[in-house]
Amino acid sequence: MLPDTIQTKEDTLRRFNKELMSLAKNPIIDSGDLDPALNVLTESISRALDCERCSIWFYSEAKISIQCLDLFILSENSHNSGMELFQNDFPHYFEVLREQRLIIADEAVADDATKEFARNYLIPLNIVSMLDAPILMDGKLIGIICNEQVGNTRVWTLEEQTFVGSIADMLPRIFQAVERKKAQEELKKANERLEHTVRARTKIILSQKEELEHQIKMAKKIQEALLPVTLPKSKYLDLQFLYTPMMELGGDFVDFLYDEKDSTLGFFICDVSGHGVSAALLASMVKMSYFNWRSFLQNPEYGMTQIYDSLRGKFAGHFITAILGTLNVKTGEGQMTNAGHCPPVLLRPGKKPQVFHQTGALLTDLIPLKLETISFHLDPGDRLVLYTDGIVETFNSKKEMFSEERLLSILDSSRAESLQGLCQKVFLEVNHFIKETQGHEGLSDDLTILALERKSENS
Structure with missing residues (x-):
């Protein structure tokens, strides 16, 4: 080179x-x-x-x-x-x-x-x-x-x-x-494996979700079957109730029993703490706890004690508020035993609503049983309203509570309404208050109201 x-x-x-x-x-x-x-x-x-x-x-x-x-x-x-x-x-x-x-x-x-x-x-x-x-x-x-x-x-x-x-x-x-x-x-393969796993898991979750929704629907039907299908009929009585659960299943419950022979009406309302499946299960257990109601129809305090004894040890951290009452629709004489529930309201024509504040203690394993029983009298035209705290403790977007005062004002201004109209107006005002006109997504608790009116024989 x-x-x-x-x-x-x-x-x-x-x-x-x-x-x-x-x-x-x-x-x-x-x-x-x-x-x-x-x-x-x-x-x-x-x-x-x-x-x-x-x-x-x-x-x-x-x-x-x-x-x-x-x-x-x-x-x-x-x-x-x-x-x-x-x-x-x-x-x-x-x-x-x-x-x-x-x-x-x-x-x-x-x-x-x-x-x-x-x-x-x-x-x-x-x-x-x-x-x-x-x-x-x-x-x-x-x-x-x-x-x-x-x-x-x-x-x-x-x-x-x-x-x-x-x-x-x-x-x-x-x-x-x-x-x-x-x-x-490797990252692509890992992502593909992850996507495959996610798709498989999602498919399983959706299947489980569908099954759970089906089970919840079945549970809802069972729970609805525990509610009164028909209301007691008497010329001395008008009776109505409305119930809307916050979720598919709820913890509120109402029931009635009428002994036509003695003209005696038994009425019951309760509220289980919490929402959803657990509350609904306990509410169903409440229903089963007074299967022999007819035997103590005229002794509500004994009946509430029976309910408490049947549920003792089964509250699982929940508590229950309830009212068990009895009314002779002919004479208007009645009694109510309250276990920590919202105070009932008596509506008399021409008078301000009367609130029964004796509420007793709620039902739970954590404290001893302490009940309050009061006697009351209904003249023809008098109304008795019971409700759960989902009504008065509902909040609006401004964090304002619906309150007992607002409820009493609505009840006082609805004297001309039918009993059914009265219940519907309360629910309408609650929904308006929380500004939820499309369903009940804004509810923070189950809503229940029970109203009865004594009528004269000729009305």
């Missing part, structure tokens, strides 16, 4: 720089596909140097050998891979590699670093010169780029050494792209 002139060196540098720039912009280098990227590098080096053989080798995991990931043979325009060199066979070469420096072997058969390859590798393949550049990643040696001149001896110029070294510096970029692509593919 003729000595380079200054102009030749400049041309060579420009050519190498152009090749490096082309490689830097080549999308294959950053594609994350290892084999195509290595193919591009070995071909580029071989053609730029006009070197017959260019290969890229990487250390095995145990660092006891180097494996050829790609070998380009210029005259054949072909790529090969898979060869492996072991440290035990070429100890001095591996020792030189550990020094992380260029191996410049113009006379490869005689050079101290490469002469171990002479008999089995260099001479059979007619390789006369070698130029090996270390590949470093994070400061650690991971492999080499090996350039092998076939035929005539070659003196590797400084420009060629710098060019190969620059190519070696590009290898970590390729492996970073490979790792990045691998991570992206």
Whole structure:
């Protein structure tokens, strides 16, 4: 090879720089596909140097050998891979590699670093010169780029050494792209697995939700069946109630029993703390607790004690407020036993509403039973109103409470309403108060009102 002139060196540098720039912009280098990227590098080096053989080798995991990931043979325009060199066979070469420096072997058969390859590798393949550049990643040696001149001896110029070294510096970029692509593919697979799991779980959840909704609907029908289907009929009595649960199932409950022989009406209202399934279950248990109501129809305090005794130990953290009452519809004489429930209201024509404040203690396992029983009298035209706290403790958007005062005002102004109209007006005013005209999403509790009116025989 003729000595380079200054102009030749400049041309060579420009050519190498152009090749490096082309490689830097080549999308294959950053594609994350290892084999195509290595193919591009070995071909580029071989053609730029006009070197017959260019290969890229990487250390095995145990660092006891180097494996050829790609070998380009210029005259054949072909790529090969898979060869492996072991440290035990070429100890001095591996020792030189550990020094992380260029191996410049113009006379490869005689050079101290490469002469171990002479008999089995260099001479059979007619390789006369070698130029090996270390590949470093994070400061650690991971492999080499090996350039092998076939035929005539070659003196590797400084420009060629710098060019190969620059190519070696590009290898970590390729492996970073490979790792990045691998991570992206793993993330994609993980997302696909997650999506599959989510779809499967969602399907299960929807199925369970449908089943739960079906069960709740069935429970609602059962609960509705526990409410009075028909109201007692008597020429001395008008009786109405309205009930709206906050959820599908509620904890409010009303019931009636009429003994036509004695003209005696039994009435019952209760409110279980909480909402939903647990409250509905306890309300159903309340219904079962006074199955023998007829035997104590005229003794409400005894009846309330029976209810408490039946539920003792089963409150499960809940509490119950309730009123159990009895009324002789002919004479107008009655009694009410109150266990912590909202005070009943007596409406007399021409008089202000009268509130019975004797409320007793609520029913719970936490405190002893303490009841309040009061006697009352209804003249023809008198009305008795019972309700649950969902009415008076409803809040509007301004955090204002509906209140007992507002309820009494509505009851006082509704004297001309029928008993049914009275109940409906109370519910209408509550809904208007919370500004919820589409259903009952604004309710914070179940709503129940019970109203009865004693009538004269000729009315």
